[in-house]
Amino acid sequence: MLNLITDPNLQWILLGSMLLGISTGVVGTFAYLRKQSLIGDTLAHAALPGICIAFMLTEVKSVGLFMIGAIVAGMIATVGISWITRYSRIKQDAAMGIVLSVFFGLGIVLLTQIQHSSYGNQSGLDKFLFGQAASMTAKDVYTMTSVAVVLIVVCALLFKEFKLISFDPGYARGLGFSVATLEQLLLWLVTIAVVVGIQAVGVVLVAALLITPAVSARYWTDRLGVMTVLSGLFGALSGAIGTWVSAGTAQLPTGPLSVLTATAVFVASVLFGPQRGVIAKLVRRRTAKRDWAAENAKQSGAGVGASAKERGVSA
Amino acid sequence: MSGFWIMLTGALVASCCGILGCFLILRRMALVGDAISHSVLPGIVIAFLVSGSRDSFFMLFGAAILGFLTVFLIQLFQQSGVQNDASIGVVFTSLFAAGVLLVSLNAQHVDLDLDCVLYGEIAYVQWNTLVLGGVDLGPKAVWLLGITLFIIVVLITLFYKQFKLCAFDPALAAAIGIPVALFHYVLMGLVSMATVSSFESVGAILVVGLLIVPPATAYLLTDRLGAMIGLSLVIGVISSVGGYYAAAALDASIAGCMVCVAGVMFVLAFLFSPSHGFVVRKLRQRVSAAREAY
Numbered sequence: 304m305l306n307l308i309t310d311p312n313l314q315w316i317l318l319g320s321m322l323l324g325i326s327t328g329v330v331g332t333f334a335y336l337r338k339q340s341l342i343g344d345t346l347a348h349a350a351l352p353g354i355c356i357a358f359m360l361t362e363v364k365s366v367g368l369f370m371i372g373a374i375v376a377g378m379i380a381t382v383g384i385s386w387i388t389r390y391s392r393i394k395q396d397a398a399m400g401i402v403l404s405v406f407f408g409l410g411i412v413l414l415t416q417i418q419h420s421s422y423g424n425q426s427g428l429d430k431f432l433f434g435q436a437a438s439m440t441a442k443d444v445y446t447m448t449s450v451a452v453v454l455i456v457v458c459a460l461l462f463k464e465f466k467l468i469s470f471d472p473g474y475a476r477g478l479g480f481s482v483a484t485l486e487q488l489l490l491w492l493v494t495i496a497v498v499v500g501i502q503a504v505g506v507v508l509v510a511a512l513l514i515t516p517a518v519s520a521r522y523w524t525d526r527l528g529v530m531t532v533l534s535g536l537f538g539a540l541s542g543a544i545g546t547w548v549s550a551g552t553a554q555l556p557t558g559p560l561s562v563l564t565a566t567a568v569f570v571a572s573v574l575f576g577p578q579r580g581v582i583a584k585l586v587r588r589r590t591a592k593r594d595w596a597a598e599n600a601k602q603s604g605a606g607v608g609a610s611a612k613e614r615g616v617s618a
Numbered sequence: 619m620s621g622f623w624i625m626l627t628g629a630l631v632a633s634c635c636g637i638l639g640c641f642l643i644l645r646r647m648a649l650v651g652d653a654i655s656h657s658v659l660p661g662i663v664i665a666f667l668v669s670g671s672r673d674s675f676f677m678l679f680g681a682a683i684l685g686f687l688t689v690f691l692i693q694l695f696q697q698s699g700v701q702n703d704a705s706i707g708v709v710f711t712s713l714f715a716a717g718v719l720l721v722s723l724n725a726q727h728v729d730l731d732l733d734c735v736l737y738g739e740i741a742y743v744q745w746n747t748l749v750l751g752g753v754d755l756g757p758k759a760v761w762l763l764g765i766t767l768f769i770i771v772v773l774i775t776l777f778y779k780q781f782k783l784c785a786f787d788p789a790l791a792a793a794i795g796i797p798v799a800l801f802h803y804v805l806m807g808l809v810s811m812a813t814v815s816s817f818e819s820v821g822a823i824l825v826v827g828l829l830i831v832p833p834a835t836a837y838l839l840t841d842r843l844g845a846m847i848g849l850s851l852v853i854g855v856i857s858s859v860g861g862y863y864a865a866a867a868l869d870a871s872i873a874g875c876m877v878c879v880a881g882v883m884f885v886l887a888f889l890f891s892p893s894h895g896f897v898v899r900k901l902r903q904r905v906s907a908a909r910e911a912y
Contacts, residue, residue, distance in 0.1 A: 335701070335704055338701060338703060339703070340701065340703040340704040340706075340707045341649050341703050341706065341707050343707075344649070344652065344707065387888065390888075390896045390899075391838055391888055391894055391896070392837070392838075392894060393643075393834055393837065393838070394643075394646050394648075396646050396647065396648045396649055396703060397643050397646075397648040397830055397834050397837075399648075399649065400648040400649050400651075400652065400826065400829075400830035400831075400834075401830055401831050401834055401881070401884060403649075403652065403826070404652075404823060404826045404827030404830060404831060404877050404881075405827065405831065405877060405878065405880070405881030405884070407823050407827075407877075408823055408824075408827055408873070408874040408875075408876075408877025408878050408881065409874065409877075409878055409881075410874075411823060411871045411873065411874035412865075412868070412870040412871050412874035412875055412878060414871070414874075415869075415870045415871040415874065416868070416869075416870055419869055419870075507656055507711065507714050508711055508714065508715055508718075510707055510711050511707070511708070511711030511712065511715065513707075514704050514707040514708055514711070515707075515708050515711070515712075517704075518700055518701075518704045518708060554722055554723070555719060555722060555723070556718065556719070556722055558715070558718075559714075559715035559716070559718040559719045559722075560715075560719070562711055562712060562715035563712060563715050563716065563719070566708065566711075566712035566715070569708055573695070573698055573700075579699055581698055
């Protein structure tokens, strides 16, 4: 475990996981409040056709190209989700499900095309899809740093606008903001965070990095600013602990460990959250019950006294 | 003959999913199928470790238990105040992460190909046959899915009114004395059964796709629940037959093609549905604007 401090390779992975946790935690807050928690899952699956097309066009296996393909596909997917929800009566969850399955189905068709034709093997694609945090290098960490900085700066600059469209899009429209543009921008930020996350933890688990810290943060505060910061912190903490445990053991992968750490934070938040937590609720219910019982006893005692007095008068 | 079995399996999956998907879409829980198909992973791994065999019965059993656990946990967190979609997301990602960890912990003595377990291949359906007393009774998957479909049809027909009311107005249903929570669990149990019995033979993506896309397409075409279920069945069967021929023509993944055909039909309904279509509504707007101007 001590080698974590000395081994430069592990330091890069640690830094990368923490930065990833911060960026997904921050944008995840808005996704959670806008009831789009599963957008991470959708975009991660929707990236597949983009990656395949990038490979088919260039025939080069480079992570940079895969990321560009994935981001383009993710952006198209977000536009698709917005159109379906805006121009038909289909709700958000079903729209996400449609985009997820159709894009992923298309991706599988393209993948079989790649396998059957002369493009060579697609082993590099698999590695990209299932995530390899342990193979993170200095270059990946630079990418993650720049992405994290961009995401945080944009979220800080547009904090007020994002807050407004998260809580009351109708009012935002009334004030003259272009809600559709802001929503799309937010979705694109999520896309970038998800695509960067895919190569670290894989398609399925990147969804957790987006949701779990945000839900946990919601249990501790009612203020959006505090919640965003907390969510980023929880994300970074999960990444750090995941990397640390994974470095201490021989064969455990970083991604699932980070996700399980985030889940542990979530369970702790559900139990111990100061206002909404299960224990706080139980305590509040018990005090309320006791107060009510005490008040009742007092009243009925007073009632008995009063009736006795009345009886005395009538006698 | 192989084509017939593949199309029949596809059509059976489409029917199971098409019926249940209608209720999921109306209850806004469309992504539950996706969640279940991922969260069964630890169940499969544990069943494999305990039994030591790759027999599909044990795996199915493990997967079914995890499917019900997923549904239960989602409901539990939802009742403690977590948003519906967030609770789905948290539960399935943590279970999947636990599954991946279990696989990598036992990597030396587990020969478990993740792709093959999670993303079954419908093209191999015909070779995995059920042999009883020396008689070849056809593919196992067809029997399993047939039984699942039978249970789904029986339960939904018997309690159609109750399921309908719970889907549209749970508060009213509770007020007139229908056990809403029980019906919710029955529905989710059926979804988890359908997912588990399909994903081994046809792959998770086909289950998720057929659970959402055909019902959503039907939702754009009608305003009646009965008609919606019927349409969703028809669209699902067309997708599986059309997808099979498309895959044969393109030499591509059959499950992927089936989902793509369903996607094309959704886009058509989205644009040209007589009641809710994009183009039709725009035309109607223009006509009424013109009339107003006139």
